[in-house]
Amino acid sequence: xxxxxxGLAVLADGMAGWAAARxxxxxxxxxxxxxxxxxxxxxxxxNERRRTSPIVRLAMAVASDACAAAGxxxxxxxxxxxxxxxxxxxxxxxxxxxADPAAGLSPTxxxxxxxxAAAGYWxxxxxxxxxxxxxxxxxxxxxxxxxxxxxxxxxEDRTVLLCVYDMAMPQPLGQKRPTRGTFGxxxxxxxxxxxxxxxxxDIEYGxxxxxxxxxxxxxAQTTTALRTLCHDNPAARALPLLAALANGGPHEIRVAGxxxxxxxxxxxx
Numbered sequence: 335x336x337x338x339x340x341g342l343a344v345l346a347d348g349m350a351g352w353a354a355a356r357x358x359x360x361x362x363x364x365x366x367x368x369x370x371x372x373x374x375x376x377x378x379x380x381n382e383r384r385r386t387s388p389i390v391r392l393a394m395a396v397a398s399d400a401c402a403a404a405g406x407x408x409x410x411x412x413x414x415x416x417x418x419x420x421x422x423x424x425x426x427x428x429x430x431x432x433a434d435p436a437a438g439l440s441p442t443x444x445x446x447x448x449x450x451a452a453a454g455y456w457x458x459x460x461x462x463x464x465x466x467x468x469x470x471x472x473x474x475x476x477x478x479x480x481x482x483x484x485x486x487x488x489x490e491d492r493t494v495l496l497c498v499y500d501m502a503m504p505q506p507l508g509q510k511r512p513t514r515g516t517f518g519x520x521x522x523x524x525x526x527x528x529x530x531x532x533x534x535x536d537i538e539y540g541x542x543x544x545x546x547x548x549x550x551x552x553x554a555q556t557t558t559a560l561r562t563l564c565h566d567n568p569a570a571r572a573l574p575l576l577a578a579l580a581n582g583g584p585h586e587i588r589v590a591g592x593x594x595x596x597x598x599x600x601x602x603x
Contacts, residue, residue: 335484335536335537335538336534336536337483337484337487337488337524337525337534337537338524338526338527338528338533338534338535338603339521339522339531339532340403340404340406340493340522340523340524340528340530340531340532341401341402341405341406341521341522342403342520342522343395343398343403343518343521344396344520345392345395345396345399345516346516346563347367347368347370347515347563348366349365349370350370350371352399355580356580358556359573359576359577359581361551361553364556365559365560367563372391372392372395372516373391373395374391375391375394375459377394377398378458382455382458385445385446386446387451388501389417389420389452389501390446390451390452390455392501392516393415393452393453393455393456393497393499394455396497396518396519397413397456397497397520399520400497400520401495404493404522404530405530408456408460408495409462409464410462410493411462411492411495412464412490412492412495413453413456413457413462413464413465413466413494414466414467414479414482414494414495414497415466415467415468415469415479415497415498415499416470416479416482416496416497416498416569417468417469417470417499417500418473418500418513418568419500419501419503419511420470421446421447421452422501422503422504422507422511422513423501423504424443424447425507426503426505426506426507428447431443449468449470450468452497452499453466453468465486467486469482473568473571474590474591474592475500476498476569476571476589477571477589478591478596479496479498480498480521480572480589480596480598481537483521487525492525493525495520495522495523496520496521496522496523497518497519498518498519499517499518500517500518500568500569501513502514502516512566514567515563515567517570517572518569519569519572519576523535527603531603532602533578533600533602533603534600535598535599535600535601536599536601537597537599538596538597539594539595539597540588540594540595540596540597541594542594542595543590543594544590544594544595545588546571546589546590547574547586547587547588547589548561548574549564549573549574549577574589575587578600579602582602584600584601584602585600586598586599587599
């Protein structure tokens with residue numbers, strides 16, 4: 335499958351946008367894991383905005399920024415949202431409430447605990463009636479969400495917004511599912527060349543077992559730190575692709591899955 339990246343956004347600890355991430359991935363700036371600011375979604379009404387959790391704000395920020403970078407109407411694109419854990423903070427609070435017979439359960443928390451909550455807020459804010467696919471694929475959410483988005487762009491001949499995101503899991507749920515840091519990435523994938531495309535991607539599924547292509551950056555210390563982030567946060571497994579986009583030149587990247595792998599050939603435009 336062949337698609338073109340027409341818009342890109344990143345929001346993560348120490349990476350307040352694609353420009354900052356690009357400089358780090360090119361070795362032009364040091365990476366410091368400073369917690370990122372999560373802006374309130376301006377497209378939501380005040381009451382809805384107050385109900386959004388941090389992970390919803392993360393997802394909506396990268397989705398909005400990716401569409402702005404692509405110059406596309408958020409209400410016109412198909413959507414694929416992927417997350418390994420969903421809203422771990424809300425799920426953790428609900429489980430703690432259920433464990434305490436005297437505690438009450440907030441209807442708002444229940445509303446936000448479903449895996450497609452971020453996508454739901456996004457469609458409300460963007461007034462979109464386009465299809466939305468939501469994926470929870472454990473450690474492999476990034477690769478298979480990208481595969482789904484590319485397939486939809488090619489088969490449906492439509493521009494697709496891909497948004498993948500994960501945040502740290504609070505305790506005690508974090509003991510069972512350790513996840514650290516904050517990482518969100520948004521891509522707008524077009525089924526045909528566009529004038530402002532960043533790169534062309536050839537993507538295919540391979541049934542053979544494979545390991546992830548290791549992240550390799552100009553600075554060894556940054557490479558080690560960000561490899562740890564890739565290990566600790568499933569959404570951050572997008573970093574090898576982002577590094578390829580930042581540094582230019584053709585690249586071939588593998589993303590391992592529970593069954594098989596996703597192979598990505600990157601050709602800069």
